[in-house]
Amino acid sequence: MTKKSFSIIGGDLRSIKLANLLIEDDNKVKIFGFENAGFDLGIAESDSLFDAINQTDIVIGPIPFSNDNENLNAPFSKNPIPIYDVFSNIKDNQLLIAGVISKKIAQISKEYNVCSIDLLNREEMAILNAIPTAEGAIKIAIEETPTTLHNSNVLVLGFGRIGKTLARMLKGIGANVYVEARKYSDLAWIQSSGYIPVPLDDLANYLPRMNIIFNTIPHVILNYDLLYRIDRDCLIIDLASKPGGVDFEKARELGLNTIWALSLPGKIAPVTAAKFIKDTIYNIIEELGG
Amino acid sequence: MTKKSFSIIGGDLRSIKLANLLIEDDNKVKIFGFENAGFDLGIAESDSLFDAINQTDIVIGPIPFSNDNENLNAPFSKNPIPIYDVFSNIKDNQLLIAGVISKKIAQISKEYNVCSIDLLNREEMAILNAIPTAEGAIKIAIEETPTTLHNSNVLVLGFGRIGKTLARMLKGIGANVYVEARKYSDLAWIQSSGYIPVPLDDLANYLPRMNIIFNTIPHVILNYDLLYRIDRDCLIIDLASKPGGVDFEKARELGLNTIWALSLPGKIAPVTAAKFIKDTIYNIIEELGG
Amino acid sequence: MTKKSFSIIGGDLRSIKLANLLIEDDNKVKIFGFENAGFDLGIAESDSLFDAINQTDIVIGPIPFSNDNENLNAPFSKNPIPIYDVFSNIKDNQLLIAGVISKKIAQISKEYNVCSIDLLNREEMAILNAIPTAEGAIKIAIEETPTTLHNSNVLVLGFGRIGKTLARMLKGIGANVYVEARKYSDLAWIQSSGYIPVPLDDLANYLPRMNIIFNTIPHVILNYDLLYRIDRDCLIIDLASKPGGVDFEKARELGLNTIWALSLPGKIAPVTAAKFIKDTIYNIIEELGG
């Protein structure tokens, strides 16, 4: 890959780490929106949004791009950065890469004739992000239970990216790993991988003897009827994005300890997350012809 | 094993959990020294130390037995429980089992003609306790670094009980595991187990590229000359009992992030630790003829 | 699942084991085509093809169903069993399950109005069959090299069912596992799983230091240019079905040791393979409404 020039506009710690990583690889990087970071960025900020964006190959926005569809997600910025200001500074020959680009933002991007790519649509990024998510879940499990993970009965609901990654690590620590899935093919992979397969139809029978349940399915799977069967000492860690996989109100009524842990990669491992973003950006550039 | 009767005197959460586990196995249990526990013990306390100890087979003391060689280690007790009171109530035909019985206490035990056994001298107990210690170390590592353990370079100093257990779990999570040892036979085991062997003589050369260092050796191995070679972003977690394995003052001078984590089993997994104590007590009874 | 009645017609050792497993589960089983098996079948054969097929719920044919599209694949049968005889005995309300049903056979099945299901189209069956395939490959690798797998550089070409299963086992034995893939998402999974990812574009650079190469890709990937880079002492084991992944002629010219290992499940683990067939048949029945 030939070296590129990047504008990094807004975002959290990951964006700053990303800037540093890109510089380490001998790319040119300009940044904007980190005045209040409160620590040494290792790189000087551009004087204005215009300066930061002007004449670079690629503009990198935050993850998520915006929390309100009006201003950029820029927690370290002194002043709000209106989305329209960003788009109006990007030229035709520049590429915008960011995470969670909402429909409305995508629409605006189109209006401004800006080619934008959503990082979270990149399969490899989602796969790699499951690693810090799984480690965060393990940290919570160790912290919040009076037992070891080793030799505990742990159940993972769902065998997607997070489910696969988490199950592997839990087994690596020495837990007795059960994994729930619906499809015969997933159940075959679960068996082949050395976990105990739990068909969805059979879930109720397995619940009573579980010590920790990790949910990765983003719709309510643990309803009252299933929650009712879970041991009072069991910890439930929900890793699924909204609406989550647990009927939280019923869980509270039943006295079950439930933790909803979201956005773990940025919290648990911002440096590693930045590395994954960098790798994915390089892949995008490679696909576009280097 | 025939059922026994136990007196559980003082101690922390582990002692209470132990009482419950022994009852679940249909043993008779009397307890004393938990008035201020502040939660349901699941069992009634004896009215007096005399009552609690009278006529049982085995008296179980806390871990450690005493912090000052005067009173029993009994954090949940309303009043101090003098060691002499404990010993004067134990009869010849009773057995005392506790943890960390100091030389002075052992001497007193002898004077009172009480047969006492130190749990921490039991090899199987020490081996099992390495499990919660390793999990606690992993929790700290996930918590305190901005990177994932997965794909990090982690170095374990020492290949004893904690070193072996921790290395296995770290590999299970996906770290690149280096293990330092001195003996050729340990280095052979390290290689055979799939870790990267680091001979003590070569340690200095490996240090610069480590992301996390776990020490398990209970004497200062990381002196100034070695600390000097460690990267500023590296986290050092010292799991060794006093004096620890790090020259903490020099580490601070060099700006190295060092965490000295002690007594993890009781903090991280009191219920599992209680289970290990129970198993070890059963082994002792078995060895003494059931 | 309610108990069913089965006809097992032709096939190798797996078919006989399957019959025994179905009987163990209290199903009714009739068999035909094993007169020359030469060992105790544990079950009496039907007198005729008609008797064997008459009045059962499900007819199970061999894997593959036929080698010549004329007669059933029935290596233990005294006389050839023409395919037409089989179909003419199957009634509308019976189901035919077999493996590798060719287009021509599928056509005949249609003509006879017989509902037939190909086991090898079942994803779960293919996933599970990768287990004995991987073990067979490992056996060959241990046998045919003067080195241990432990600490060897082994390369798996392809990250499909066999690639995933084989890589996991090789790592479990202690090999340094490299996996080649083309897609970024597969490369992310390879990294996440703890193997060394080898992008197809980079393959040539990795080849010289490999000790064993396992191919799982069913088209010629190792052409002359790549074979040329492989060490003379490297063993190549090709697990891919025709045409295989190696230019065998060029490999021979270059003096490379190449083994093409096909149909391993039936050879390496007929009993386990029969178990997988049984499980898959039960899944089919379940899907059809029990």
Next chain:
Amino acid sequence: MTKKSFSIIGGDLRSIKLANLLIEDDNKVKIFGFENAGFDLGIAESDSLFDAINQTDIVIGPIPFSNDNENLNAPFSKNPIPIYDVFSNIKDNQLLIAGVISKKIAQISKEYNVCSIDLLNREEMAILNAIPTAEGAIKIAIEETPTTLHNSNVLVLGFGRIGKTLARMLKGIGANVYVEARKYSDLAWIQSSGYIPVPLDDLANYLPRMNIIFNTIPHVILNYDLLYRIDRDCLIIDLASKPGGVDFEKARELGLNTIWALSLPGKIAPVTAAKFIKDTIYNIIEELGG
């Protein structure tokens, strides 16, 4: 380590590989006793035993040194090489390193004032040799059973070097691993390592459901009473040196399939075994002051 000069006298394929490895490391090597090897040795033989031994630092003999206490173990030698000829050529300042030096040979060594070191007394060598032994055992298990190792119940008798190494690999392939031991501390390690601990006292209860039993204990543990409880389809692989751990006659009477597999490292992985010998020789030199 400063470079040394070596004489390699007699031995099998491992000795030739060792010669090549030592040359690769820029040592000087002379060899004798391989006239009938029948393949290119990659190094010229010395004209006489005298020439081969003369003026080198270290003389390396075969493993075992001798089969009859008269001649050197030299399967590739045209003529017998009497032990006395070897010793009479070794000078005071030379070191003799070989494997399995019998008491009688040790006595002769003393008479000739030759300092000799037995490789098999080196702990690191025994630990590393357990790797090819375990792989050989796995190869036999895959070959000789009609089931996969994956998901099989396998029992390892003994938790020494071979037991530990084999259990790890079996788990890595996906077997359900049971390990028998006598000591509480070993049972604790077995549990901690993620295997199912089987106390010797309980062995009889576990035997009936085992699919494969690997013995590593060098005295008869599987006597009639225990053999009697083993399933007819179970395979027993005995890896222990004489007298082995199985009452072979009783096993045959009971129709049990028993394989006694000895000296696996030299058979399964002579090149790797040679590498381990080299590493051990370097350790010896290091210990003696380089």
